Amino acid sequence: MALEYLGFLPLLLLVALLAIQLGLAAYAANQAGTAARAGARTAASHDAQGDPGSTARSAVSGWLADGGFSYRQSGYRDITATVAIKVPSLVPGIGPWTATRSATMPRE
DSSP states (O other): OHHHHHHHHHHHHHHHHHHHHHHHHHHHHHHHHHHHHHHHHHHHOTTOOSOHHHHHHHTSOHHHHTTOEEEEEEOSSEEEEEEEEEEOOOSTTOOOEEEEEEEEEEOO
């Protein structure tokens, strides 16, 4: 009886790691959206203090921003900020993913 459980354990561990990996990908996508909105809001405001890229980076969790963070901005009348964050990988063999989100704000 215990041998059957022992043989099934690696499959259960793999499923658990895949579930955690999916959660990390969703969290990175959420953080990218938050950072894109913060950067676009700062760039579109005429009285904002600071750099939009720095504002976007500070809106992301530190451990996630250190792994790979990029900020891009375009537009004049409507500011579009795009943030890409590298998703950390827990499962060996699963390639590097990037969560990319954009936000557009009208210039004040």
